[in-house]
Amino acid sequence: MESPKKLQDIKVAVDAVIFGYFDKKDLQILLIKRNIEPFKGGWALPGGLVLDDESVDDAVKRELYEEAGIKPDFLEQLYTFGSLGRDPRNRVVSVAYLGLVNPSYHELFADSDAEEAQWFSINRLPSVAFDHKTIIETALKRLRTKIQYQPIGFNLLNEEFPFSDLENLYKTIVGQEIDRRNFRKKIMSYGLLNETNNVKKEGSGRPGKLFTFNKEKYKELEEQGFYFEIK
Amino acid sequence: MESPKKLQDIKVAVDAVIFGYFDKKDLQILLIKRNIEPFKGGWALPGGLVLDDESVDDAVKRELYEEAGIKPDFLEQLYTFGSLGRDPRNRVVSVAYLGLVNPSYHELFADSDAEEAQWFSINRLPSVAFDHKTIIETALKRLRTKIQYQPIGFNLLNEEFPFSDLENLYKTIVGQEIDRRNFRKKIMSYGLLNETNNVKKEGSGRPGKLFTFNKEKYKELEEQGFYFEIK
DNA sequence: TCAAAAGTGTTTCGTTTACACCCATGA
DNA sequence: TCATGGGTGTAAACGAAACACTTTTGA
Numbered sequence A, B: 001m002e003s004p005k006k007l008q009d010i011k012v013a014v015d016a017v018i019f020g021y022f023d024k025k026d027l028q029i030l031l032i033k034r035n036i037e038p039f040k041g042g043w044a045l046p047g048g049l050v051l052d053d054e055s056v057d058d059a060v061k062r063e064l065y066e067e068a069g070i071k072p073d074f075l076e077q078l079y080t081f082g083s084l085g086r087d088p089r090n091r092v093v094s095v096a097y098l099g100l101v102n103p104s105y106h107e108l109f110a111d112s113d114a115e116e117a118q119w120f121s122i123n124r125l126p127s128v129a130f131d132h133k134t135i136i137e138t139a140l141k142r143l144r145t146k147i148q149y150q151p152i153g154f155n156l157l158n159e160e161f162p163f164s165d166l167e168n169l170y171k172t173i174v175g176q177e178i179d180r181r182n183f184r185k186k187i188m189s190y191g192l193l194n195e196t197n198n199v200k201k202e203g204s205g206r207p208g209k210l211f212t213f214n215k216e217k218y219k220e221l222e223e224q225g226f227y228f229e230i231k
Numbered sequence C: 001t002c003a004a005a006a007g008t009g010t011t012t013c014g015t016t017t018a019c020a021c022c023c024a025t026g027a
Numbered sequence D: 001t002c003a004t005g006g007g008t009g010t011a012a013a014c015g016a017a018a019c020a021c022t023t024t025t026g027a
Helices: A056-068 A132-146 A163-174 A180-189 A215-223 B056-068 B132-148 B161-172 B180-189 B215-223
Strands: A011-021 A028-031 A046-047 A072-079 A092-101 A116-121 A195-199 A208-214 B011-021 B027-033 B046-051 B075-083 B092-101 B116-121 B195-200 B209-213
Touching: A011 A072, A011 A132, A028 A056, A028 B092, A046 A056, A056 A072, A056 A092, A056 B092, A072 A132, A092 A132, A092 B092, A132 A163, A163 A180, A163 A208, A163 B056, B011 B056, B011 B075, B011 B132, B027 B056, B046 B132, B056 B075, B056 B092, B092 B132, B132 B161, B161 B180, B161 B209
Parallel strands: A011 A092, B011 B092
Antiparallel strands: A011 A028, A011 A046, A028 A116, A072 A092, A195 A208, B011 B027, B011 B046, B027 B116, B075 B092, B195 B209
């Protein structure tokens, strides 16, 4: 933090990789159709320049709300991309965030004049502007490891969910088969799920009990040095 | 990454938390005595504004070399601090880095006209400028957790080190007693240490064999999905 | 021969893994 | 009664934790 020899000319932006999960589908990422150059008409991560009078954290939240109508349940800083030539116009340093939402609680702004927000399966992403592909890869990697040692996955599920949703979520994100019995035993051993009196209605087969995640209890345990972990 | 409505006026800086370790002493942090306002004469993390034609990663390296004559063995991005009011002069967003060096391989620029760099025990830090205290705390937390699942600690030791140095390092950083036998068994089981023919000369007691860390083997194992872990 | 640090094995305990059948529901 | 997904227990294998004495050196 020294005074500049000559005036610095770098812009500060934010970009967000927002994951959504629809049961029985892939993991999805939120993209915005650009309505200005460069990459006009192409897809890009939601984001934009930070305003002078807002924190960087606030900037992402604002952009997400403006561009897609979304207020993520979970949002954390991912990594700052600061190499040269990221943006063909200016030098732009971009602070990337990783967010999680349950898409059924968030109606997207679709087909408005200005912007179009849309979910894309991570297995069928269109090509994206700037270095956003790298950012997405970084986010995916982080999500895959983080979900194994912090109970962040619940942010992708409904408030009340059948156990199988959780199972499918982990299978999808981590990308490998899990032993249903061992997985359930492990999760249940933490005592972080509350059983509701409701059951899953749709689908065939025996209806599953619905659970909620006990966020308060988790915070409490966490303060006592508890570590959530799924192998 | 949208075009600005009015011109953005935010500076981008880097700050580095560089840890050094002297055997039998505390963990140390590198601070620089400021020779300009604000906080002139006070201590601060090494760092400064990013130049227009260098990447953010390069900016930290340059600043560290200019301000302290140091080229860290390990350096990674820590977190970006982007709240308002961090710097009394301008709006500054700062990308913080965490670095590790072996101080005996790095002579500091001390008492030069321009700058003075000095090691401080993390247990006896002076008060530091800006929000650097927060940055240091973030770095310490990261170091404490990361050293337990990545073999980064070797960057703090001599090229050849007795096993006891490693033991003390972990005791110091993690801040709790370790079982010498179990610790040695665990480390040795990874087969990442090469035994040299040399022994530790100084000190009393039975001389310990010196080891080197096999970086190549670690990289190889890592690619095969191996995870280093110390509980 | 004493003080100081290095070097070393075994048992116990808890956790992880592997594995398959019955249950509840709607069609 | 059949198809579909929900719900459950146990034994074997493995890794973590607890624990103390002998060795080598220099003073």
